[in-house]
Amino acid sequence: MPGMAHAQLMVGDIQLDVASDGSLTLPGSFIFDPMPKDALLPILEKYGQSAEILTPPCNVTLMRQGDRVVLFDVGSGPDFAPNSGILLESLEALDVVPEDVTDIVFTHAHPDHLWGVLDDFDDPLFPEATYMIGKTEWDYWMNPNTVNEIGDSRASFAVGAQRRLEMIEDQITFVGDGDEVFPGVMAHATFGHTPGHMAFEVRKGTESVMILGDCIGNDHIAFARPAWHSGSDQDPETAAETRVKLMDQLAHEKTRVIGYHLTGNGIGFVEKSADGYAFLTEK
Numbered sequence: 001m002p003g004m005a006h007a008q009l010m011v012g013d014i015q016l017d018v019a020s021d022g023s024l025t026l027p028g029s030f031i032f033d034p035m036p037k038d039a040l041l042p043i044l045e046k047y048g049q050s051a052e053i054l055t056p057p058c059n060v061t062l063m064r065q066g067d068r069v070v071l072f073d074v075g076s077g078p079d080f081a082p083n084s085g086i087l088l089e090s091l092e093a094l095d096v097v098p099e100d101v102t103d104i105v106f107t108h109a110h111p112d113h114l115w116g117v118l119d120d121f122d123d124p125l126f127p128e129a130t131y132m133i134g135k136t137e138w139d140y141w142m143n144p145n146t147v148n149e150i151g152d153s154r155a156s157f158a159v160g161a162q163r164r165l166e167m168i169e170d171q172i173t174f175v176g177d178g179d180e181v182f183p184g185v186m187a188h189a190t191f192g193h194t195p196g197h198m199a200f201e202v203r204k205g206t207e208s209v210m211i212l213g214d215c216i217g218n219d220h221i222a223f224a225r226p227a228w229h230s231g232s233d234q235d236p237e238t239a240a241e242t243r244v245k246l247m248d249q250l251a252h253e254k255t256r257v258i259g260y261h262l263t264g265n266g267i268g269f270v271e272k273s274a275d276g277y278a279f280l281t282e283k
Contacts, residue, residue, distance in 0.1 A: 007265040021090065022081075044221070076115050109137055137194060190212075195234065217259075250269075
């Protein structure tokens with residue numbers, strides 16, 4: 001199955017695999033609505049991206065180091081989108097079963113990153129795992145007012161997040177900006193897409209990989225015009241500021257990235273262009 005194709009990286013003694021959870025099908029308006037149409041359409045045409053339909057991949061990062069088996073996000077599970085929810089098959093192809101997973105680290109609590117934490121029977125899918133999430137992110141989704149304030153189109157996100165986070169509350173620890181969550185793995189506050197979104201940098205010596213989550217949410221307009229507000233971001237202004245700063249840093253430092261919704265397996269580099277940035281996929 002093409003959706004289960006994966007790529008592998010080594011960062012010192014840390015092995016990173018990208019495991020597919022399938023893909024999403026979204027209306028173009030989900031991202032493009034706030035953007036200036038006359039300037040947007042030529043850019044989308046250049047990238048071969050439809051203005052009407054988005055079909056982003058979902059790339060889950062698996063990290064293995066010694067006895068530790070870590071997932072960064074857990075995909076959609078069975079209840080969110082018809083073309084997603086294949087993470088278990090992808091992990092099986094990498095000789096990993098749910099009982100092997102020792103740690104789960106969430107970039108944020110949107111459905112396609114969190115809802116796969118439960119199985120078909122609404123029980124925790126990874127029985128041996130402990131969990132980590134940014135404290136700001138946790139506080140936001142567990143706030144009883146969030147469901148009423150997030151807007152009708154995302155109210156189900158809030159209900160679903162709270163229900164799932166409550167089920168793993170006893171196994172969860174909180175992380176903040178700059179925390180070393182594992183040896184060689186640092187949390188970076190990348191707020192905006194959600195109020196407490198985190199990216200994670202895996203570094204050994206001069207080698208580093210940034211696991212982006214959704215702070216850079218697509219491989220076209222987010223790179224070409226990072227300062228534009230995106231409809232997919234809960235706080236578009238903060239998200240744009242985060243994106244601009246991050247693009248500059250990643251391009252300058254030539255840091256390899258893994259993007260949850262970036263082309264193919266999500267691995268590549270950020271390159272500065274004349275009027276923005278571009279995503280260079282790593283073959």
